[in-house]
Amino acid sequence: MTSYIVTYFPLDGLAWAARTILTISGAEYKNEFPDWPADKKNTPFGRLPVLTEISPDGSKFVLAEIDAINAYLAEKYGYLPKDIKDRATVMQYYYQIRDISESFTNHIVRFKTTRSLDRYVDRMKTFIEKHEDILAKSKSGYYFGDSPTLPDLYLYYVYNGMARVGDKSLNHFSEEKSPVISRLVAKVGTIPNIKKAFMSSVPP
Template structure:
């Protein structure tokens, strides 16, 4: 069995759904969490493939980019759809999500206090429009799939990614998904999977 080491910051961010993916697959991994603002980060940054985290080390070899890491793990362990078409649909949702993440970037900067905007301003001006671009398509997928998952008959890495995004913004604003009840039900379904539920309950509770 390869030695997996996931390197990310000590927050959920773009690393938590990958941690959950390992958990769902039943695969042991080293969960390395770098404190935000650590003096060690500038030196670490120079050693990463693209200058940011997460990074997955597999027997010492490095893979960057969160979605690429997730697809690698999912392909290895049957969590990337049941066929090539489902895998392509899952990938399309991942690309769709990239736009939402970019829309949320001003909010994350406000949370880190590296922006002149307040979190309230960033939420209203950036997060809400991004949400309203992203979730109609997700809810359409969910309404058309009796399994309760976004694509296919079993959970995939994209279910974990979308559900964890919802966690972040529901913690900030409990009304975040009021217009998208299918997405909220989906999040609850994913987080009730026994392995995921147990993992979440054991983790530090962070805002992001």
């Protein structure tokens, strides 16, 4: 049986999606917490997370970079469409969600300036406007088809992560401001075992 090692810190962060796809897919994996920065030299590019796939014959496939890892696991376990154009469409939604997540993190962790706040707020408002419309047109409520794909999963994480931040004024998601997005998040939250992958506080 194929198994995996997810090398990252003991928190959700950039490894959440990979851990979640493996968890809800029933794959065998373990978390490996590095001695950082001593172990930095042992990673492909000096960055985390790193995914190690161990085949039944013992051979290893090592993959770094969050988006490469997430896309690989999503495709392997059925969380991306098969058609190349459908897959590209779904990935654009995923990158949009990654973008607002990075803008949010950059403001609250790195910059904490008026400029970084304005940048984040502008992107959030545009995101909610556009994605409310995209999801409102979906018969299933998912971004694509009748089952969750990578952007559905990642939006669930970002939505709940923003809700846990102390400064509630930074959270532009809500049932009032983004009702369609909120319904999707609630729907994704019913996926069996999805909350087991959380390292930090689990959403209600």
